[in-house]
Amino acid sequence: DAGITQSPRHKVTETGTPVTLRCHQTENHRYMYWYRQDPGHGLRLIHYSYGVKDTDKGEVSDGYSVSRSKTEDFLLTLESATSSQTSVYFCAISEPPDRAGANVLTFGAGSRLTVL
């Protein structure tokens, strides 16, 4: 998976508990992203980072926070998990655009989170 490791790969938790998902990359890429995948919604951006300690919100950021203290690690935290946050979470990385001008994201294998 191009040097991207997500952990845990599967987690079941209860409503109201905090959860942290970790994304670790060995590619030294500058940009990192967290997406969630839900049926009918495709992939929606939660938060992204364009460098250490530089993060910004995506389209579905409510209830989530992120931190990036090192280039290789991007953490996604659910402070108090809710059932609506049951989803598959994907981390992605990218570097400057390719020849077509496209910012090609490379994704990790995903973390499946179930909130009961």
Next chain:
Amino acid sequence: DQQVKQNSPSLSVQEGRISILNCDYTNSMFDYFLWYKKYPAEGPTFLISISSIKDKNEDGRFTVFLNKSAKHLSLHIVPSQPGDSAVYFCAGGRAAGNKLTFGGGTRVLVKP
């Protein structure tokens, strides 16, 4: 407000025939588009991209067509193979930014 839409949630095609996946978008500021393929329990993988100044890009069995006036793009897979059975996502992005906006996906089943 879904900026990128894939109106067909699923598609079934016979092996060897053409698969055509469609994608519509509303954001005229997109500078490029990408297609990703996703197998179960794996992350999406990049397939092919196209700049908004082009109308066609080809890579092996995969061709993407862009119709800017209609805000529509399509992915053609010829010939379709059983290994092409997966979920396909289209996405749009802007050159000035680094984020992608994805459609809801189309599940393709290629029958042997």
